[in-house]
Amino acid sequence: MKKLATLLLSSAMLLAATFAFAESKGTIAIIMPPHDNPFFRAEADGAAAKAQELGYEVWSVQHGDDPNKQMELFDAAIAKKVVAIILDNAGADATVAAVQKAKDAGIPSFLIDREITKSDVAVSQIISNNFQGAQVGAEEFVKLMGEKGTYIELVGKESDTNAGIRSKGYHDIIDQYPDMKMVAQESSNWSQKEAFEDMQTLLQAHPDVQGVICGNDTMAMGAMAALKAAGKANVIVVGFDGSNDVRDSILAGEIKATVLQPCYRQAEMAVEQADKFIKEGKTGLPEKQLMDCVLINADNAAKLETFKLSE
The missing domain is CATH 3.40.50.2300 (Response regulator)
Incomplete structure (x- = not known):
């Protein structure tokens, strides 16, 4: 036993x-x-x-x-x-x-x-595919702007490869339209706080700017906050990433579009x-x-949740 x-x-x-x-x-x-x-x-x-x-x-x-x-x-x-x-x-x-x-x-x-x-x-x-994604975002930006007008570009951290690739993708499309005029380009280092402060400063020099295209969503949120504070909520703002914050802003009729990277x-x-x-x-x-990126705008923003797009 x-x-x-x-x-x-x-x-x-x-x-x-x-x-x-x-x-x-x-x-x-x-x-x-x-x-x-x-x-x-x-x-x-x-x-x-x-x-x-x-x-x-x-x-x-x-x-x-x-x-x-x-x-x-x-x-x-x-x-x-x-x-x-x-x-x-x-x-x-x-x-x-x-x-x-x-x-x-x-x-x-x-x-x-x-x-x-x-x-x-x-x-x-x-x-x-940051270049492809930036092209998609730029195409929507040009469309929203009616293929003309002045705009500001907020760029990501200069040491980050993606910041440069996205900027090149944006300009690959936007520069084809002679009536689209970039009046300022500023690095806000991917930061919402810096984008808010930079946008406040840039609005003093360019109070009638018609659009802002951003290298990521946090900068887009900062830019939108500065525009709203200045009473210029009708300026076209486009971001990049596909965050829930920008999704909510799109659904509220503020930021117009972003680009989802999964x-x-x-x-x-x-x-x-x-x-x-x-x-x-x-x-x-x-x-x-x-991996290819996907445009997010008012048509599909409601399907976006935590950087995933439902069917």
Whole structure:
């Protein structure tokens, strides 16, 4: 009887250990820009939810768009022996060394939203087709403006590759219309506060401006707030990202349009590819993966929720 009890106990312990091993798949690090921007919060949430669904623990942190802080977090991730890193980076050039350091330590990185300037360092770079998205937004902006008038462009952080790509996409379309006149171009660093302050200053020099096209939604919200405060709520404003805040503004008849980049889905895909790479040593996909963006205006804004468009 005692031998049977011992055997049963040993079997139970082995089963428990096997179950624990099967359940413990390691920790995935999720390193993102500040979560006070709902876009980056959605990325972090999407990655965390998918990682937990697939059986991983999550270490979610923010680099604050500071390359030095980002490197510190990579060092911490390496020390924690995470099994993968999901990253929206803090600079196209500055991030290469951090991702290479993780790779040298045997930790694969999967990038979303912003690409880096070197290939074959990250396993995946899943990014929105920012040029295509900007073209779509610019086409709507030109249409809303009636193909003529003065406008201001608010550009994102100058060190961010996406800021330049979106601006080029905008001008690829707008510059085809000779009656569209850009009277000012200002970098508001992706910030709602800076966009509000910049717009207040720019309105003093250009009080009759007819349109504002912005590199992201937070700047569009800041610009719209400044325009409303100045009694100029009829100025055409277009953003980029597809945030709930801008969705609500569109439904309220204020901001006229934005461009959705599916960041939540990108984050999920990055984790799915990390899981496959951990299991098989490859993803079966190219490193650079582009996802097209979608115009959001009064026609479909009600279908938008947390950077996802329902059918």
